[in-house]
Amino acid sequence: MNNSETLFVALSEQLTAFSTFELYGTGQVAEYLATVENVVGPTILCDLLEAYSKIQDLGGEAFHTALREEILSDECYGPVARSLIKMWFCGTWYQLPSAWTDKFGQSLANSTFVVSANAYKEGLMWPTIGSHPMGAKAPGYASWTKAPEIPEIETSIIEQTS
16 A cells, blocks of 8 residues: 555545545545546646645644645645545546636546446445445345435534534
8 A cells, every 4th residue: 555545545534434444345445546646647636645644633623624725625626525525425536627627737537437337336325325226236126115224323423524
């Protein structure tokens, strides 16, 4: 595991509220890291991860404020971080807005696409809603006829994002 991967997973953990263990459990870490690098280029990816590394050791509210201000509100990193969140949850990379590409450059890879068949199946949206990907994982045929059971969220997670 290299430093880029470690920072990528740490940033993803903060953006998704899923643990490092859960993110690695999807089997998508390397593929998602490669996808982001392919779309935005190694320089912007490196800069995003460096920006995260500068704030990752801040505690509590200072960290959450810095994450919002230094990453999510940044004109370069914010759209990339939001596409990263959507990719983790849906398995799809969503095209960066034209305002972003006008300023930071267009890439042939910057389009909306499903990263892979596994990305769809391993999307974080499924455990979030307490269900499974239709037609892709057990319990099987007609299981979508029953409403999903939504697991209770730990209070500590809610307090962290407030």
